[in-house]
Amino acid sequence: MFEITRNELIGPNVYRIELKAEKIARKRKAGQFVIVRPVENTERVPLTIAASDAEAGTITLIVQAVGRSTQQLVDLKVGQRVLDVAGPLGEPTHIGDVKRACVVGGGIGTAVAMPIAKAMKDAGAHVTAIIGARSKDLIILEKEMQELADRLIICTDDGSYGRKGLVTEMLGELIAAGEQFDEALAIGPVPMMEAVCNVTREAGIRTIVSLNPIMIDGTGMCGGCRVTVGGKTRFACVEGPEFDGHEVDFAELRTRLGAFRHLEEEARQQLSDECRMKAAADQLKKEGD
Numbered sequence: 001m002f003e004i005t006r007n008e009l010i011g012p013n014v015y016r017i018e019l020k021a022e023k024i025a026r027k028r029k030a031g032q033f034v035i036v037r038p039v040e041n042t043e044r045v046p047l048t049i050a051a052s053d054a055e056a057g058t059i060t061l062i063v064q065a066v067g068r069s070t071q072q073l074v075d076l077k078v079g080q081r082v083l084d085v086a087g088p089l090g091e092p093t094h095i096g097d098v099k100r101a102c103v104v105g106g107g108i109g110t111a112v113a114m115p116i117a118k119a120m121k122d123a124g125a126h127v128t129a130i131i132g133a134r135s136k137d138l139i140i141l142e143k144e145m146q147e148l149a150d151r152l153i154i155c156t157d158d159g160s161y162g163r164k165g166l167v168t169e170m171l172g173e174l175i176a177a178g179e180q181f182d183e184a185l186a187i188g189p190v191p192m193m194e195a196v197c198n199v200t201r202e203a204g205i206r207t208i209v210s211l212n213p214i215m216i217d218g219t220g221m222c223g224g225c226r227v228t229v230g231g232k233t234r235f236a237c238v239e240g241p242e243f244d245g246h247e248v249d250f251a252e253l254r255t256r257l258g259a260f261r262h263l264e265e266e267a268r269q270q271l272s273d274e275c276r277m278k279a280a281a282d283q284l285k286k287e288g289d
């Protein structure tokens with residue numbers, strides 16, 4: 001179980017990891033996630049299930065190596081096993097009767113946007129996808145999004161690919177040009193989701209965001225993932241991760257997410273130092289043999 005069947009680099013520090021998880025592959029729905037412990041004594045990492053193959057019994061995760069645990073996960077090779085994978089967790093995306101949807105993905109958020117865009121398309125909606133990043137090399141899953149969306153618009157902040165500018169500006173232009181959307185979905189960095197919500201609020205377009213707060217148990221017990229939505233405390237792991245973006249307290253989410261960022265960076269640095277020391281020790285041993 002949880003054997004890695006594919007591990008490939010698809011962007012700077014971003015990996016597509018496919019692993020065996022038969023039951024999860026059979027049950028998962030768009031919008032759900034898993035919590036992964038790559039090896040012993042690591043953190044529990046929440047990751048959206050980007051795709052699954054029920055017949056092959058595999059799920060696909062898109063992983064950005066940003067901390068110690070995600071680095072340990074992407075370091076696993078094909079044939080090695082992930083220690084444990086819990087899921088599928090969270091509420092599936094509610095598709096409803098959306099006829100025209102705009103899915104906006106920023107950076108690594110495109111990996112979360114992809115299965116939702118696919119589910120909407122499969123349900124018969126016309127899907128416009130806008131994906132963006134700071135520069136061309138940071139755009140991920142372009143081919144996949146091209147295949148599943150009716151229209152794909154790519155934006156880069158520096159203009160190195162697609163249209164120069166922010167995804168929110170593109171969305172604003174479409175709306176100003178008279179495009180009609182029943183629903184927008186925004187997934188990416190918190191400022192980007194907030195900015196999309198500001199644009200759609202004015203236009204009266206219902207907007208769903210997929211939140212990425214700190215998660216620990218993923219079962220509603222620890223309270224780590226609490227967010228405020230519509231003035232009420234909600235647990236993203238069991239009641240989300242998708243919420244009405246116009247109701248989310250983004251300022252609080254930003255503060256909570258920032259609280260542990262320096263510790264993540266320190267842990268990743270420590271892992272890198274440990275790896276260097278181990279490599280040096282192995283080399284010395286080899287030379288001594």
Ligand code: FES
Pocket residue numbers: 214215216217218219220221222223224225226235236237238
């Ligand atoms: Fe613990 Fe949601 S992750 S309550």
